[in-house]
Amino acid sequence: MNTMAAMARNQFHKSIEDISDQELYYLLLDLIKDKSKGLATNHSKKKLYYVSAEFLIGKLLVNNLLNLGIYDQVEEELQAHGRSLTEVEEAEKEPSLGNGGLGRLASCFLDSIASLGMNGDGIGLNYHFGLFRQFFDNNQQTAKPDDWLGGRTWLNRTETTFTVPFKNGPVASTLYEIDIIGFKKGERNRLRLFDLDTVNSDLIQWGTIQFDKKNIPENLTLFLYPDDSDHAGRMLRIYQQYFMVSNAAQLIIREALERGSNLHDLADYAVIQINDTHPTFIIPELIRLLTEDHDFTFEEAVAVVRQVVAFTNHTILSEALEKWPLADIEAVQPEIANIICRLDRQIKEEFPDNHAVEIIDGSNTVHMASIAIHFGFSTNGVARLHSEILVNSELKAFADIYPEKFSNKTNGITFRRWIMAANPRLAHLIDQSIGDQWHQGISDLSDLRKEKNNKDFMNQLAQIKQANKDRLAEHLRVSKRIEIKPDSIIDVQIKRIHEYKRQQMLALYIIYKYFDIKNGNRPQTPITILFGGKAAPAYTIAQDIIHLILTLSALIKEDPEVAPYLQVEFVPNYNVTEAEYLIPAADISEQISLASKEASGTGNMKFMLNGALTICTLDGANVEIAERVGKDNIYTFGKSSDEIIDLYANNAYNPQDYYNRPAIKPLVDFIVSPEMIRLGHESQLRRLYEDIKNKDYFMAMIDLEEYIALKDKMYQDYEDQEAWLDKVLVNISEAGYFSSDRTILEYNEDIWHLEVDDPE
Ligand code: C3B
16 A cells, blocks of 8 residues: 555655645545456346436445455555544545435445446436535525535546437437446446536526526536426426436447347346336337337337336335326427337227326326336335335236236345444444354344343443444534534434425424423433435425424524423435434434335334334334334334325325324424414414314324324333343344345346356
8 A cells, every 4th residue: 555655745745644635535536446447347248237317325435445345454554644534534525416215225236236246337317416405594495506526526437428319409428437346346337427518517596506497408417306396397307317318228239239239139138227217218218229220120129128127116106106298208309209109009909998007198198107117027116015005006007917027125225335334333343243244245133132141242332322422423513513412312314305204293293392391301311303304495395394393493402491301403415424424323213204105215224223223104114124123122103004095095084183182283383383483484384384284195193192102102211221222232133134235136036137256
């Protein structure tokens, strides 16, 4: 590693001691990029392409050092010069290429695919300003452009370019790549991100995320999920999706030809996993390319595509199951619209009068999931309950005609990032106990259970949690100007803000607790409730929920009776970096979605692995977590998914029935109390109040009383630290199943069939 000192001299004419953290970061970036260039790329015949609108990759410095196997070496070298990796890491900007669980899952998958030695790349777009950067101002969310591309990044610009034929004229793409380094594999895959050289950031109104949405060549890749509340915004999303998949399809065909395919045998060379419906246009695009450029008949092209494309569904929320007006698709790419019409006619002939499986409905709207299910060979859900709901209700009409296409692949998380990088102390403790086989492959942690009566081990477990709380407190103080008590109970809900995830239910609990403390019931240990998450700027109720929480936070802070015992904070700009501080420090993981609505959740897995206990509904992967840890080691409550599905089907939930209960009415009414209105915005608080009282579409009140009772019990249980830690140990021991290595091995076994080099 003497090269580091030499590099510092060459690049900055200084010694390692004297360069800034930023310079040191650039130096390590160069060093890693250089090492990574020397790694072999996988040349197996068949290759996976994981196409996704988002990749929430997080910072890469530490992960890349770990995966290259040089973390300790570099850390020692830096320490010898009085420097530390932790500080250098602060200089890295987190890429802003993702939004939520779907994007983070894609990134965990890329890490696992590379670390298991499989040949598979991610394909997506290079958004210049990402999703947005979240600020709080006046107890409101404001969204600003996230300029993550300023300075040097992990992106490598390539010479590869394709022409994408929009109706309004062709545009040329540029391909950028980020190396995905397999864990101690000596191999790398890539994340391939397409962009346009013509994109012009001056189009953005200064300091906002507003821009002229009609100037496609100049604005196509400015933002991920541009506001789609107007027609121009929806058109832009179609442009983005088509641009992404046209490039993807051209790249896949080129690489297959290079590896010797004649394209009729494409399925021997490529498998394409489409992440939710956003990349579905790749189906008609492949058909277009094969018929226009490679002399395929339409039927031949369809037959090939049907062997190559697989679809993952990540949600049953209708708003997220995309539908586009045929006329809009036509305006972006008429040939794609034609192909979709032809596919639609084929389906209508094959399944006459089966409207549930139509591609184009009676109002000329195209259902993207229908294309993906009919013309892909596989459809999977992301947790057992979710996959069951797909087959038995949401997608029943499809599962009835293609039972063999449907399967479950319960999500997972990469242990390299979520414990080895994020919680190194805990990782070392586990290593000392059971060795390091869990770092890669089948990550069985169950042997840890043997430590139950080992006082020394259990003490270390407690000390590690405390050290992580101290680290979080320091981080929040320095980078967010938030002061928390590091010895309080850390209770965390971090995820996108959405009514179905029910942040508003936790807000109602906070109101309950505020009253309770004012009534003299003081918690033994102070409680810190931390929220994190962004809300889509056009999603009004989500904005109102953020406003409610921030207003409550302010109210409690200024109340001397309550503030010593309860603190509520909303951590701004929640992202992977914040998660890496929050999760290892958490005592309590909030997974309180309305049953049936959360497809899986992956935060739930990260918390359990890091030794938090979960309070949850039996939704998504919580069901599988509960099954593994047993009912004594998790706190479950609420109506079951069957009950909720019935309530929706019969339109039988009446919010007034719950609102009028004596335990609930005062909590909801408090939202518009004089105390709250003094600190918040009356119209906004009132809008949320009316919504909860009269609509409550995601039933925040239905489980509220049970939730309140269970949370109080949980806080009470925390006081018996010995019993609490026993539960923590069970949770960590049972987390092995939720490694994304396991998930990826299942995808490969059932769907992809890639060669895996020397299974260890
Ligand atoms: C999310 C779901 O909401 C989560 O339950 C799930 O764990 C992840 O996907 C990963 O499968 N999701 C998302 O982040 N964005 C969507 N558009 C749809 C689902």
